[in-house]
Amino acid sequence: MDTTELARRIRLHALRMTSRGGSSHVASVLSMADILAVLYGRSLRIDPATPRWPDRDRVVLSKGHAGAGIYAALAERGFFPLEMLQTHYQDGSLLSGHVSHKGIPGVELSTGSLGHGLAVAVGMALACRTDRRASRVFAVLSDGECDEGSNWEAILFAAHHRLANLVAIIDFNGIQSLATVEETVRLEPFADKWRAFGWRVLEADGHDHAVLATAFEPHVGAEPTVVIARTTKGKGVSFMENSVLWHYRTARGDEFDRAVAELEGSP
Amino acid sequence: MRDVFVTRLVEEAEQDERINLITGDLGFGVLHRFWDRFPARFLNAGVAEQLMTGVATGLAMEGRIVCTYSIANFPTLRCLEQIRNDAAYHDANVKVVAIGGGFSYGALGMSHHATEDLAILRALPQVTVFAPGCDWEAQECTSAMLRQPGVCYLRLDKSTAGITGRPGETFEVGVPRTLREGSALTLITCGGILGEVLGAADMLARDGIAVRVLSIPTLKPLRSEQIIAAARETDGILTVEEHVLTGGLGSTIAEVLMDVGVQPRRFLRLGISGGYSSIVGSQEYLRRRHGLDASSIATRARALLAE
Numbered sequence: 087m088d089t090t091e092l093a094r095r096i097r098l099h100a101l102r103m104t105s106r107g108g109s110s111h112v113a114s115v116l117s118m119a120d121i122l123a124v125l126y127g128r129s130l131r132i133d134p135a136t137p138r139w140p141d142r143d144r145v146v147l148s149k150g151h152a153g154a155g156i157y158a159a160l161a162e163r164g165f166f167p168l169e170m171l172q173t174h175y176q177d178g179s180l181l182s183g184h185v186s187h188k189g190i191p192g193v194e195l196s197t198g199s200l201g202h203g204l205a206v207a208v209g210m211a212l213a214c215r216t217d218r219r220a221s222r223v224f225a226v227l228s229d230g231e232c233d234e235g236s237n238w239e240a241i242l243f244a245a246h247h248r249l250a251n252l253v254a255i256i257d258f259n260g261i262q263s264l265a266t267v268e269e270t271v272r273l274e275p276f277a278d279k280w281r282a283f284g285w286r287v288l289e290a291d292g293h294d295h296a297v298l299a300t301a302f303e304p305h306v307g308a309e310p311t312v313v314i315a316r317t318t319k320g321k322g323v324s325f326m327e328n329s330v331l332w333h334y335r336t337a338r339g340d341e342f343d344r345a346v347a348e349l350e351g352s353p
Numbered sequence: 354m355r356d357v358f359v360t361r362l363v364e365e366a367e368q369d370e371r372i373n374l375i376t377g378d379l380g381f382g383v384l385h386r387f388w389d390r391f392p393a394r395f396l397n398a399g400v401a402e403q404l405m406t407g408v409a410t411g412l413a414m415e416g417r418i419v420c421t422y423s424i425a426n427f428p429t430l431r432c433l434e435q436i437r438n439d440a441a442y443h444d445a446n447v448k449v450v451a452i453g454g455g456f457s458y459g460a461l462g463m464s465h466h467a468t469e470d471l472a473i474l475r476a477l478p479q480v481t482v483f484a485p486g487c488d489w490e491a492q493e494c495t496s497a498m499l500r501q502p503g504v505c506y507l508r509l510d511k512s513t514a515g516i517t518g519r520p521g522e523t524f525e526v527g528v529p530r531t532l533r534e535g536s537a538l539t540l541i542t543c544g545g546i547l548g549e550v551l552g553a554a555d556m557l558a559r560d561g562i563a564v565r566v567l568s569i570p571t572l573k574p575l576r577s578e579q580i581i582a583a584a585r586e587t588d589g590i591l592t593v594e595e596h597v598l599t600g601g602l603g604s605t606i607a608e609v610l611m612d613v614g615v616q617p618r619r620f621l622r623l624g625i626s627g628g629y630s631s632i633v634g635s636q637e638y639l640r641r642r643h644g645l646d647a648s649s650i651a652t653r654a655r656a657l658l659a660e
Contacts, residue, residue, distance in 0.1 A: 187443070194414075199438055205404045206439055209411015216393065217415065236435075239404035 089295045092162055093123035097322050098349050099158035099171055105342045107175025109183045113320035113332035115155035118226060118257040120293045121315055125224060126159040128295075129302040134164040137191040141219050144210050146195045148203025149228035149257060153185030156193060165192035201234025203227065204254060208244050211252040211310075222251045222304065230262030233271050238283075244310045245284030252310040253302065254285075257292065259319035261330055280312045292317035323348050354491045354509045354545065355383055355452045361495040362420065363387055366394065371446075372499060373412055377405045377423035379452075384422065402427050406435035406447065413445035418499055420448045425458055425465040427451075429474060429506065441479050441504045448498050449474075450507045454484065454544050455595030456630075456639040457511035463629045467508070471543075472600025474506040475573050481505040481526065482573040484602075486547025489518030490530075490570040497526050497571075510545025510595075512636055517547070517568065527574040535563030538619070538654055539583035542593040543569040543602050549640060550593050552647030557654055564654065572602060577609045584610055589619025591654055595645060598624040621657050623650065 087095075100115035126132070130143045147156050154174060161168045173179035180189045184198025194210075197203050207225035214221040231237065244252050258276070260267050267273055280287045288301045292315030301313045319333070320326030323345045326337075337345050363386055366372040374387050375396040388395045398405035402423060409419040421428050428451050429436070440447040451467060458465035475482050481501050483494040491509060498505040517532055518524075529541075533554050542550040547568050554566050565587050567579060584590060590610075592603035603622030610617065625643055632642065640646045644653065 196438065196442055199434055201403075202407060202435065202439055205407025205435070206411040206414070208404075209408035209413075210415055211411070212396075212408065213412050213415030213417065236403040236407070239399070239401035240407065243398065243401070243404055243408070 087127065087162070089123040089127040092127040092159070093119045094349060095162055096122055096155055096158045098346065099161070100154040101337060101342070101345050101349060103154045103158070103171055103174040105337050106172065108336050109154070109175045110334040110336065111151040111154070111183070112337060113326050113329070114149065114152040114228065116321045116323060116326065117259040117317045117319045118152060118155060118292070119321065120295060121226065121255055121257060121298060122155050122159045124295050124298040124302060126163050128299055131221070132163070134192070137165055141221055143221055144194050144207070144223045146197070146203040146207040146210070146223065146225045147185050148197055148200065148225055149231055150184040150197030153183060156185050157181055157190070160190070160192040163192075166190065200228070200231040201236040204237050204240040207252060208240050208249060211244070211249045212247065215249065215251055222253060224253045224255060226255045226257060229256055229258040229260065229267050229273060230270065232256070232273055241280070241283045241285065248308040249310045250305070250308050254310065254312040256312065256314045257317050258314050259317040261319045261328065261333065263333055265330060277314055280314070285309055286311045287314065288312070289314045289316065293321060354485065354488060354511070354513050357488045357491045358450065358495050358507070358509055359383055359386055361492040363390055365496060365499050366391055369418070369499070371416060371418045373417045373419045375405050375409050375419060375421055377402045377421070377427055379423050379427070402432040403435050406432040407439055409447045410435070410439040410443060410445045413440070413447050414443060418446045418448065420450050422450045422452070424453045425451065425467045426470065429470050433473065436480070436504065437477055441477050444479065444503045446503065448505045448507065450509065452509050454508040454510040455546065456636045457545070459636045459639040460633045462633055463631065466630060468595070468597050468625050470508060471572055471594070471596050471602065472604070475600065475605070479503050480573070481571065482508075483570060484508040484543040484572055485570045486542065486544055486568050487514035487517045489516045490524070490568065493518070493524035494570055497524060501526060508544060512545035512548055514545070514548035514551055527571045527576045529567045529569050529576065529579045531565065531579060532568050533564060533566035535565040536587050537562045537564045538589050538591050538658060539565040539567060539587045540591050540593060540650070540654065541567045541569060541580070541583070541602065541606055543572055544595055546593060546595045546640070546645060549645060549647045549650060553650035553654060556647060556651040562655070562658065569602060572605060575605060575609065577613065580606060580609050581613060581615050584615045584617035589621070589657060590617045591657055592622045593645065593650055594624045595640070596624055598622055598626050619657050619660060621653065623653060
């Protein structure tokens with residue numbers, strides 16, 4: 087399956103999962119679906135038959151509210167049956183709204199409280215380097231999540247320890263819970279901040295698969311890498327795009343049908 | 354007690370290369386023995402406890418046993434959610450070590466009074482809670498903690514009851530230790546305040562009152578047999594803790610007994626009440642001020658027996 091098709095499927099799964107269970111954050115998944123598709127469909131060294139393969143690349147989803155996207159990507163890659171996605175957010179399900187690892191092959195870390203993932207990814211990256219593994223560790227963060235001070239502790243530390251096997255990916259869609267990032271707590275000049283902290287900074291169109299694939303390639307330098315992926319929140323469903331409303335809203339009835347139609351029609 | 358911890362940690366690390374230590378920029382003059390011996394297994398997170406605990410979790414998920422280290426409330430309350438969500442939920446081998454339980458750093462002020470930690474850490478599922486009262490318990494808790502799967506909390510105290518371990522005694526996680534036999538009250542305690550409790554027991558003994566003393570180096574999990582026996586066989590139970598009265602040792606003992614429907618003849622909890630202490634002073638001074646020194650404990654015990 088090519089990554090474009092994988093991205094389309096991740097979006098459709100996420101829409102169906104969030105609508106069936108009545109959960110929020112569909113737009114947060116649509117925003118990063120292309121990032122996940124390129125990671126899981128192309129860039130990562132992973133083996134669905136051996137989820138705990140020691141030399142695998144690790145993905146930590148720090149923006150745990152977009153867990154539906156990880157579940158969809160893993161199921162599409164064969165880590166667990168696709169039918170399991172139908173239990174998302176249901177009574178008695180393991181598939182929580184915020185990503186959980188328990189009983190779900192392929193999920194590295196449970197998150198949901200923002201600002202946790204990067205520090206744990208740093209620990210994994212340190213260990214992989216010490217153990218001389220070729221593994222890389224990818225941490226996917228939201229832009230709004232960068233309000234959390236704990237991230238900046240990890241950003242300082244990762245640069246100090248020159249964790250070249252660590253890649254932070256920022257799903258920079260510019261919208262957080264109540265308003266835009268710009269209106270909430272300004273992050274810009276964002277790339278300059280990471281540069282000043284000592285990171286290798288790549289800025290990318292977060293929906294261009296070729297650009298993302300290049301950005302996710304290993305590099306020879308010593309610094310950790312941040313990929314600031316400029317994205318559109320709600321990408322792929324016209325009426326969800328760039329709308330604060332769809333951070334929390336669930337698609338139902340006619341809205342659901344229109345969203346499915348748009349995503350099924352997308353290339 | 355902290356030196357005992359470091360000595361035992363180095364000994365254990367000689368035997369088990371999985372053991373790592375990460376500090377939140379504290380431990381000057383204390384941690385160098387580990388740092389010098391195992392530089393590749395030592396990290397300083399800087400003044401960043403959330404990072405320290407998150408990194409420890411990541412390292413532990415890659416097969417290490419990782420001690421986090423800082424003083425007072427910094428390795429616990431400052432990063433409580435990292436302990437809960439990251440370390441505990443992932444069953445990571447993270448061992449949270451805090452130096453300065455209770456009023457160990459009494460003169461430094463309320464920020465450094467670790468007086469709610471036992472209740473808070475005890476509430477976290479899958480977390481083992483150690484609060485040794487003497488150097489022997491501290492070294493045994495250190496070894497036990499490194500072998501215990503998952504997250505553990507080790508509360509170390511500036512004060513110590515010396516060495517109460519007896520020749521041939523073996524330490525078992527969760528098992529109380531009977532340090533004095535008697536059929537008058539049972540004094541139950543955990544942490545470095547054990548020294549005051551033993552002092553109170555000696556004072557009472559001089560008056561012909563033989564109290565039983567139970568030391569609880571593992572607050573959670575906690576085996577109940579000796580506690581139930583104490584309630585049945587002695588004239589009452591008096592708990593002593595350098596901790597707020599909410600949710601700590603006294604509460605734990607009450608839960609143990611109520612859960613099995615055993616009511617002691619008398620029951621009194623001594624601990625810290627009256628809110629945060631804005632009065633500072635040495636650990637000894639603050640214990641006296643809160644009625645937690647040996648003499649005050651003995652006085653309360655006599656009064657309880659007279660009821």
